Amino acid sequence: MRFPAYRPAKLAYLLSFLGLVIACAAITDKLVLKREVETLRNDGDQRLAQYSSTLARDIGQYAVLPKTVSLDPRIAALLTDPNNRARLRQVDDYLQTLNDQVGTLDIYLIAHDGHVLASSNWNQPDSFIGRDLSYRLYFREAQPGKVAEFYGIGTTHNTPGYYLSSAVSVAGQPLGVVAVKVSLDQLEKSWLQAESPALLSDENGVIVLSSVTGWKYSTLRPLSPTLQRQLDDTQQYNRRRLQPLGLITRQTLDDNTHIVELRNIQTQPPAFATTGLFLTKTHAIKGTPWQLTVFYDLAISRNLAHTSAALAAAGVALLLAGSLLIAARRRARRTALRNVELSASNTRLQQEIRERREAERHLKAAQDELIQASKLAVIGQMAAGVAHEINQPLAALGTLSDNAREFLQRGDSQTAQFNLERISQLVLRLGNITGQLRSFAKRAGTELGAVDLAVAVEHALSLLDSRLRKTSVVLRRTAPDETLYVHGNALRLEQVLINLLGNALDACQDHPSGSIDIGWQCTGARVRLWVADNGPGLSDEALSHLFEPFFTSKPQGLGLGLAISASIVRDFGGSLTAGNRPQGGAEFELDLPVGNQHEAH
Known part of the structure; x- marks a missing residue:
């Protein structure tokens, strides 16, 4: 109460001080959050490119299999004479052996009327033989010399898979269809190693693959009654109940980037956060109507932005407080003891600066290690996929060599020559795969x-x-x-x-x-x-x-x-x-x- 005249000035100075601190905190929070979102967008692009490449490779290794099988003369011969039991057993054994070698789920031959004539599981209690699959899209859309692609859930085993089919014809007359069913479980399992969810949706907006179990066979948007009836007729999802996932779009950053909200979605066990605000990145799979989407939990980014804002506010407050203290000491011309204390305070501040620089150096080193570890992980994943990449050409080599031998025995040297040329191309392809992977993995360390x-x-x-x-x-x-x-x-x-x-x-x-x-x-x-x-x-x-x-x-x-x-x-x-x-x-x-x-x- 001794200096009432100074109170208004001190109050105005204090309010200015608080306003500056709050403004600094708000700006820092906004800038850090923007930077984190941009980092997540870049990471999403990389993840989508990696997942898209892996998906294309996993499907592509089986792309020629139905067409290759349809060219086998035994297939056309059986379709021409379906009552020949010896020939039927021969084709059943061939499909079973081929299925075991290439690692597909099932390979089967469908007659012109839509009934399964031969199958790789012919000797199993739940064999496909005799089943009517004429309502399946992969049967309806199959064409000679082309491969039709279709995702669906099997009506026999209730097992989801990716179907590839090719029609068999002789002299332009359609005789039947070769269908191959491939599992995508390995791709889905690899997504579990990531720190955030990912999903694959088909042309109907149905989630067919997801790292979150509870999301599978949900829809990204409500289905119209017409589409629902169509899916029931084709039994594409084996009449599963398709419920909307419940995504709420809060902000659109670009055509493929959104901030969405998820509510009341639980997973058991909760491997990922599935409630709150998320950044989503979407990528259309080339050549298909499918879309890949990755999710990033924004809670971590928001917490980091708030922490950075608090640190920035504390730093500004510290600097302003220090300035006020120094000015007050100069005006009051304190004693030498106060000068000593000020020197000690400055020493501590320098130590904090050195410690902060050391912490930044350790952080940079840790970031470099993470970048290198990420590269090694990608190389390891590529190496793990070599077996799948080589498996399909090896299976095709076996089929083509058997056919070449049979054509040579028949005296058909022209067809045999064609098969031998295909074998040579496949061998070159295997060499290119291993050679280019070695070049990619090698890091130059020679002198310039x-x-x-x-x-x-x-x-x-x-x-x-x-x-x-x-x-x-x-x-x-x-x-x-x-x-x-x-x-x-x-x-x-x-x-x-x-x-x-x-x-x-x-x-x-x-x-x-x-x-x-x-x-x-x-x-x-x-x-x-x-x-x-x-x-x-x-x-x-x-x-x-x-x-x-x-x-x-x-x-x-x-x-x-x-x-x-x-x-x-x-x-x-x-x-x-x-x-x-x-x-x-x-x-x-x-x-x-x-x-x-x-x-x-």
Whole structure:
């Protein structure tokens, strides 16, 4: 009560102080939450790309199986003469053996009237033989030479699966359908290792795969009465009760990203949080009407934002309080003891800063370890999938070799030659799979120096000499008279050149007057090298995803070559770009730093 005149000023100063702290906390909370949401969106894109690639691989390894089985002469012979018991037993044994080898759930042959004629489970009490499956979509939509795809729940065992089917015909006359049932349980189990839920929905909005057991066979939206009757007629879900999941969209960030709310959804045991606000990312599976969706619990991000806001507010409050304290001490000119105390306070603040920097260093190290662990996990998952990737070609090799032997015995050398060529293609495919996976897994650790660009090009062309001689493609080189050195590694640069030249060969090998142009020139401290062809060029989709891992326009490609090449060139301090030429064809360009020839190796 001794200084009442100062109270209004002190109150205004205190209110300003509190307003600044609150504003800092609010801004920090908003910025941190925005950053966390963006991080989750990027992580969602990576998860969706990984899940989509795994799903496409798991389904793709069986894609040619029904068509391959339909080409077996024993199948057509049985459909032509279904009362031949010896032939029926032979086909039953064949389907049973093939089913055991490739790891499918069931393989069966359906006659033209929709009744199962032969099956891999012919000797089981609950065999499919004799059952009427004419109402199934995979029977209705099967066509000769094509593979129809369908997800459904079996009406015999009540087991869900992915169905692949192909019609059997002779001289244009349909005789029946070969159906293959594949399990997707392994893919669903792999999702359980993630920290947040994921689901796969079909064209009807029905959840067919989910890491949350209670979500399976729920719907993302209510079904219309017409669609419900249609699903009951086809028994696609074996007349299961399809109830809405209960998603409530709270905010739309873009077409594929939403903030949604889930209420009163329980799992036993609760492996994931299933109540509250979630960030969802959705991705359409190419070539199918399916959609992948991943969920991220926003409670963790919101808690982190609140914690960061509290720390920021505390930091601002501490700084302002310190400023007030210093100003008060200067104005009052306290004694030397107060100066000592101020010095001690400053020392403690410096220690806190050092501790905070040390904590940030440990945090950065931990983040680096997590990034490396994540990469190793992806590589391990790819290695685990090699067995599935190789299993289907091996099964096809067995079938094709048996057919080739039978055709040779019949004297049908042309058909036998066709089967042998298919066997050779499958062997090459197996080699490509293992070779490209090794390239992807290998991390460059060799030294960099000056590389003679002309020598590297010559080595790359020598490795492709046999391919060049087998085609009519014309190779044109444009090179300066002087020797140019670039900064890099010779072997890795040759790897990039082989990839670019091989792609150019693939692009123009069917062109009646195919040509490839390769050349290089020096501009200042940079060297530009180009590889161009007169093939069909690159589509807009290819240009936008060209250097992404697993993107490919080749039927037998893995989509790793250009991604690896771009990574190698970046390690050199350069860049790899692509575009279409005005006169037609594609052009790839390397931009590399000039190397010091005294460092040549």
